[in-house]
Amino acid sequence: MDHIFFFYFAAVIATTSLLVVALRNPVYSALALLIMFFHVAGLYVTLHAEFLAAVQIVVYAGAILVLYLFVVMLLSVTSEERYHNQLPVAGLLGVVLCTEIILLFFQSQATASAPAASVDPVAGPGNTELIGEALYSTYLFPFEVASLILLVAMIGAIILAKKDIHERVQ
Amino acid sequence: MEIGLRLAVSLAQIAAVMGVVMLTVMVLTLAERKVLGWMQDRMGPMEVGPYGVLQPIADGLKLFFKEDIIPAGANKFLFTLAPILALVPAMIGFAVIPFGPSLTIEVFGMQIKPFVISDINIGILYILAFASIGAYGIILGGWSSNSKYSLLGGLRSAAQVISYELNVGLAIVGVILLSGSLSLVKITEAQAGGFWNWFILAMPFPQIFAFVVYVISAVAETNRVPFDLPEAESELVAGFFTEYSGMRFAFFFIAEYANMILVSCVAAALFLGGWNAPYPGTILGYIGLDSVAWMENVVWFAVKVYFFLFLFFWLRATLPRLRYDQLMRFGWKVMLPIALGNIVLTAIAAYFFPR
Numbered sequence: 001m002d003h004i005f006f007f008y009f010a011a012v013i014a015t016t017s018l019l020v021v022a023l024r025n026p027v028y029s030a031l032a033l034l035i036m037f038f039h040v041a042g043l044y045v046t047l048h049a050e051f052l053a054a055v056q057i058v059v060y061a062g063a064i065l066v067l068y069l070f071v072v073m074l075l076s077v078t079s080e081e082r083y084h085n086q087l088p089v090a091g092l093l094g095v096v097l098c099t100e101i102i103l104l105f106f107q108s109q110a111t112a113s114a115p116a117a118s119v120d121p122v123a124g125p126g127n128t129e130l131i132g133e134a135l136y137s138t139y140l141f142p143f144e145v146a147s148l149i150l151l152v153a154m155i156g157a158i159i160l161a162k163k164d165i166h167e168r169v170q
Numbered sequence: 171m172e173i174g175l176r177l178a179v180s181l182a183q184i185a186a187v188m189g190v191v192m193l194t195v196m197v198l199t200l201a202e203r204k205v206l207g208w209m210q211d212r213m214g215p216m217e218v219g220p221y222g223v224l225q226p227i228a229d230g231l232k233l234f235f236k237e238d239i240i241p242a243g244a245n246k247f248l249f250t251l252a253p254i255l256a257l258v259p260a261m262i263g264f265a266v267i268p269f270g271p272s273l274t275i276e277v278f279g280m281q282i283k284p285f286v287i288s289d290i291n292i293g294i295l296y297i298l299a300f301a302s303i304g305a306y307g308i309i310l311g312g313w314s315s316n317s318k319y320s321l322l323g324g325l326r327s328a329a330q331v332i333s334y335e336l337n338v339g340l341a342i343v344g345v346i347l348l349s350g351s352l353s354l355v356k357i358t359e360a361q362a363g364g365f366w367n368w369f370i371l372a373m374p375f376p377q378i379f380a381f382v383v384y385v386i387s388a389v390a391e392t393n394r395v396p397f398d399l400p401e402a403e404s405e406l407v408a409g410f411f412t413e414y415s416g417m418r419f420a421f422f423f424i425a426e427y428a429n430m431i432l433v434s435c436v437a438a439a440l441f442l443g444g445w446n447a448p449y450p451g452t453i454l455g456y457i458g459l460d461s462v463a464w465m466e467n468v469v470w471f472a473v474k475v476y477f478f479l480f481l482f483f484w485l486r487a488t489l490p491r492l493r494y495d496q497l498m499r500f501g502w503k504v505m506l507p508i509a510l511g512n513i514v515l516t517a518i519a520a521y522f523f524p525r
Contacts, residue, residue: 027248027313034306051352054295058339062302063332066309070328073313073321128292128352 005046012039026072030065037061051128175278183287187264195427196226202483209487233423236416241316244413248314253414253421256307259300260428266293267435268355270445270468285445285464286355293354294346297436298339301391304429305331308393311422312410323409326399326494333501334390334397340509341384344377344516345369345440354436358444365448370441375519379512381441383505385481388433390501392426394482396489397497434478438471445471 012035019032037060044053135143200215200223207214215222240249270285283289290296305328312324346352348369349360361368369377390397399409406412411422438444445467447453455463492500 027245027310031248031310050290050292051295054292054299057299058295058302062299062305062335066302066305066328066332069306069309069313070325073309073325 002046006043009039009043009046012036013043027069030069030072033068034061034065037065049127051131172280176280179277179280179282180287183284184265187269187287188261191261191264191428191431192424194431195424196230198427198430198479199226199229201479202486205480205483206487209484230420233416233420236419238416238418239413241413243316245314245316248310249413250418252307252311252314253418253425254307255310256304256425257421257428259304259307260425260432263297263300263432264435266290266296266354267432267439268358268444269471270464272355272359273464285468289353289355292352294342294352294357294436294440297354297432298335298342301338301429301432302331302335304425307422307425308410311414315410315413317413319406319412320410323406323412327393327410330393330397330399330497330501331391333498334387334505337383337387337501337505337509338391340506340513341380341387342440343509343513344375344380347513347516347520348372348375348377354439354444358439358446361443362446363450365443368441368443368446368448374523375516377441377512377516379508380516381437383509383512384437384441385478387501387505388437389482389485390497392429392433392482394426394430395486396491398491399494399497430479430482431475434475434482437478438474442474444474 016032016036016039020029020036023029023032037056041053041056041061044050044056203225204214204222213222215225218224218228240246265287266289268286268289272283272285272289274281274283276282308327308331309324312320312322312327315321345357349357351357351360357369361372365371370381371378393399411419414422447466447470452463452466454460454466
């Protein structure tokens with residue numbers, strides 16, 4: 001049963017990811033991305049990470065992709081031709097990535113033939129509490145660094161948008 | 171066999187909830203016109219049936235038989251998809267709302283919770299996630315219509331929904347801090363035993379500010395007056411659904427009302443104690459009718475939800491529409507700081523006075 005779900009989600013994720021870059025109409029690309037986000041969330045649910053699944057949809061599908069659509073519509077591009085001449089570079093990168101994946105796959109086959117650590121469905125504290133505890137104890141430093149980086153990005157965005165204020169002072 | 175039976179029970183529950191929601195939408199279309207009429211010293215619809223009570227049926231029939239027009243140059247696929255994308259997220263959120271006490275009854279050896287379709291442990295996040303998906307229907311509907319009014323309406327709606335969704339999410343955090351759970355069933359249970367335990371008034375830190383932020387943001391998120399800029403009829407004809415007619419228009423219409431019901435249910439469950447009566451226990455329980463005490467709880471839930479729905483109509487009859495820049499400034503510079511301040515104060519209070 002789990003395998004059926006996994007292969008369904010995996011197949012849809014792979015197909016829609018391809019469609020995102022293959023479709024000519026940017027709005028259709030965004031929709032393919034939306035379907036992909038949903039299936040990634042579904043994959044999280046099959047791994048008993050409901051919190052991550054919900055956050056995936058709230059953040060990526062609910063906020064970021066809406067902004068993408070916003071931009072696409074404001075520019076009102078029906079088809080964007082600028083990025084369609086990147087086949088050599090993209091092909092090279094694709095070959096490199098594929099080689100890496102194949103190498104990693106055979107390495108993991110050779111070394112870790114033991115069954116993957118089967119996490120029993122979390123009993124007791126839900127995974128929301130577990131994520132919270134891990135984030136604020138084990139991973140406190142990376143968490144704070146990430147928040148600092150986001151703060152810097154936010155200030156940068158404000159300065160970029162408010163260029164005129166700076167000029168007026170001078 | 172077991173799975174089949176469970177599926178059948180779940181489908182029956184879903185059908186029952188959908189039926190109640192659709193019935194409420196029908197009642198609301200009439201109630202809105204009647205309430206607006208009374209507030210403006212008119213009678214409201216009076217022609218169809220006694221006192222106009224059959225008006226929703228007449229409206230439904232009219233929309234059903236109207237010609238379905240797809241404008242020339244419209245993107246046919248997205249034009250068809252958009253109303254469905256608007257309606258489904260509005261309906262799907264009701265799956266985690268507890269309408270009554272969390273009893274479990276045994277049917278053929280299965281544990282069934284009759285008043286909630288699915289008690290998942292991230293209930294409130296689930297609702298937020300699907301509420302944010304509702305914006306796609308509006309944006310895509312506006313874009314695919316190939317009309318300037320529709321496109322402007324869709325863009326306005328996108329900006330508005332993103333801005334106010336943030337405030338909804340932050341307003342809810344205080345309640346989550348106090349109850350220690352994301353499940354709507356657990357949040358409601360934490361407010362049992364009288365109105366002084368409801369999170370709007372509960373010690374250590376009453377969530378009254380969060381409540382005000384939530385209600386205002388919820389009105390904005392459902393695109394209702396005074397935040398109905400996406401469909402401002404004096405500027406944009408009808409906004410994102412200018413080009414829609416017939417059943418596709420009806421889908422957007424139903425989605426808007428279903429969203430109103432959903433945010434009212436969430437407000438009732440988070441801040442006003444959900445199905446809990448404003449006094450400890452239930453009157454039916456005190457006089458020895460324990461087996462039907464759930465009726466009293468369900469009625470209290472309905473009363474709270476209808477109070478919010480009435481508030482929507484009341485606002486519509488009272489307030490003029492905001493200008494777009496006022497809307498944005500209000501959302502980011504007034505509501506957001508209040509919501510953030512509420513989180514800080516609630517966290518401090520919850521740390522020093524754990525419940």
